[in-house]
Amino acid sequence: MTTDPRLPAPNHLELLNVAKNFGSTQVLRGLTLSVQRGITTAIVGPSGSGKTTLLRIIAGFEAPDAGTVALAGRTVAGDGIHVPAYQRNIGYVAQDGALFPHLSVGQNVAFGLDHQEYPRRAARARAAELLAKVSLGASYADRRPDELSGGQQQRVALARALGRRPSLMLLDEPFSALDAGLRMATRKSVAKTLAENRVTTILVTHDQSEALSFADQVAVMRQGILAQVGSPFVVYTRPADRETAEFLGDAVILEADLRGSLAMCALGGIPVRRPTCQGKVHLMLRPEQIRIAEGGSIRGTVLETDFFGPEVTVKIRLEGGFDAVGDPVEGAVVTIRHWNAMMARVGTELHLRVVGEGVAFPA
Numbered sequence: 544m545t546t547d548p549r550l551p552a553p554n555h556l557e558l559l560n561v562a563k564n565f566g567s568t569q570v571l572r573g574l575t576l577s578v579q580r581g582i583t584t585a586i587v588g589p590s591g592s593g594k595t596t597l598l599r600i601i602a603g604f605e606a607p608d609a610g611t612v613a614l615a616g617r618t619v620a621g622d623g624i625h626v627p628a629y630q631r632n633i634g635y636v637a638q639d640g641a642l643f644p645h646l647s648v649g650q651n652v653a654f655g656l657d658h659q660e661y662p663r664r665a666a667r668a669r670a671a672e673l674l675a676k677v678s679l680g681a682s683y684a685d686r687r688p689d690e691l692s693g694g695q696q697q698r699v700a701l702a703r704a705l706g707r708r709p710s711l712m713l714l715d716e717p718f719s720a721l722d723a724g725l726r727m728a729t730r731k732s733v734a735k736t737l738a739e740n741r742v743t744t745i746l747v748t749h750d751q752s753e754a755l756s757f758a759d760q761v762a763v764m765r766q767g768i769l770a771q772v773g774s775p776f777v778v779y780t781r782p783a784d785r786e787t788a789e790f791l792g793d794a795v796i797l798e799a800d801l802r803g804s805l806a807m808c809a810l811g812g813i814p815v816r817r818p819t820c821q822g823k824v825h826l827m828l829r830p831e832q833i834r835i836a837e838g839g840s841i842r843g844t845v846l847e848t849d850f851f852g853p854e855v856t857v858k859i860r861l862e863g864g865f866d867a868v869g870d871p872v873e874g875a876v877v878t879i880r881h882w883n884a885m886m887a888r889v890g891t892e893l894h895l896r897v898v899g900e901g902v903a904f905p906a
Contacts, residue, residue: 555580555711555743556601561610561621563596570596572767573610578760580615583737583744585754588764589790594747595638597764598713601745602635603628614711634709634742636700636717642688648674649684652702673702676736678729694721701733705740712737714746718753730757751791755779763787780829781816785904788827793856795833795877799826801903809861809875810841813901824903830856832899833879835886839894843874845887854880857887859895 556578563571570593578584586594599605601612603619603626611621614633619626628635642651652670653661661669671681677698688696697720704712717733718726734757737744748754754761755775762772763783771783782788785796799808801824806813808826810833815826843859861874879895881887 554578555615556745557611557613558597558601559611559613559621561597561600561607561612563593563600563605563608570767571600571607574768576762576769576772578743578745580743581738581741582759583734583746583757584760584762585746585748585758586762586764587748587751587754587791590749592764593767594749594764595715598635598715598745598747601711602633602713603631604635632710634704634707634712636697636704636712636714638716638719642696642699642703644688646688647684648679648686648688648691648699651688651699652684652706654703655707669706670702673706674699676705676732677702678725678732692720694725697721698729701729705736708740709742712742712744714744716748716750717746719748719750726753755791763790765790780899781902782827785825785827788902788904793830793878793880795828795830795879797826797828797875797877798906799824799901799903801826806901806903810877810895810897813897815903816900818903820903820905823906825906827902827904828897828899830878830880832897832901833877834896834898835879835881835893836896837894839896841895841897843877843893843895845889845891845893846876848884848887848889850884854882855884855887857881857893859893861895 554577558574558576561571561574588594596605600607606625607620612619614631618624619631649667649670652673653666656666656669670684674681674683679695679698697717701717718730721729746757758775761775761778763770763778770787771778779791782791788794797808799806801815801818801821804815804818806815806824806826813826842862845857846860847858849856856878858876858878860876863874
């Protein structure tokens with residue numbers, strides 16, 4: 544049977560009303576999520592939000608107290624069913640890598656390979672190929688895990704999981720032990736490898752930028768539920784609520800008066816797409832939407848700067864107005880990002896403009 548290419552890809556993973564308690568603590572509270580075949584989903588949330596518990600339920604290491612888990616249309620957990628982890632064809636990389644200390648790196652990577660498909664010499668070649676995919680040379684194959692750094696051990700664990708050609712890959716913060724430059728390079732390499740092999744992937748992370756850059760779909764988790772699920776662009780630019788907005792990145796929040804689709808605030812009139820409320824609101828903008836612009840209609844004075852190399856964050860007090868009886872009113876303070884520190888010295892008066900739309904939340 545062939546699939547009509549005009550139709551959306553079938554869902555590989557379906558979670559429906561999944562709940563899990565540990566004693567009196569409710570960790571997952573009726574969570575529902577659909578993941579299409581071949582895409583990467585990042586589940587991002589603060590520590591204690593239930594991310595790792597959810598991953599362990601998908602893998603089969605834990606059973607849900609309620610709800611169901613289905614893989615490729617087959618129920619593997621719930622309704623009196625529990626398919627053991629080894630029968631789910633799932634790759635799992637835990638935070639600590641969990642390598643076998645008595646095996647060499649090459650033997651760790653080769654562990655679980657089909658020995659009929661990969662006899663001894665072929666298995667060694669395949670292990671070297673997998674190590675290369677995670678930026679480790681073939682010379683690492685003969686080392687022991689305790690001879691590697693934490694970041695190198697994590698990459699070996701990734702290579703081992705890829706070697707089994709899983710249909711679903713679960714990654715539990717696998718890049719957290721790597722330094723910044725290597726983390727980005729390894730992340731790109733792993734993402735490319737998984738995409739080339741059409742492996743459906745779920746990444747759990749507390750790193751917002753990692754989730755936004757790695758995934759096709761982002762699920763924001765909070766207190767055992769999913770606050771929002773969508774593309775990285777949508778969840779970042781159109782967050783469902785203020786808490787999600789502030790978790791996913793720096794946010795400028797201003798009091799505003801919304802009438803129709805125009806919000807009046809200290810930065811002037813800001814358009815809002817499909818507003819769900821009216822009147823007094825909290826208006827959210829991302830710092831990069833507020834630009835320094837010659838001739839801009841908004842004026843402010845630089846209060847403070849923080850230099851981060853390629854960019855500088857600039858805290859600005861906007862020009863104030865006057866109240867109903869004519870007394871001066873102190874302007875709001877906003878923080879923006881800019882590339883030129885020389886243009887934003889403390890005490891400098893700047894002209895600003897706003898690009899794009901804002902998001903309104905009930906006040």
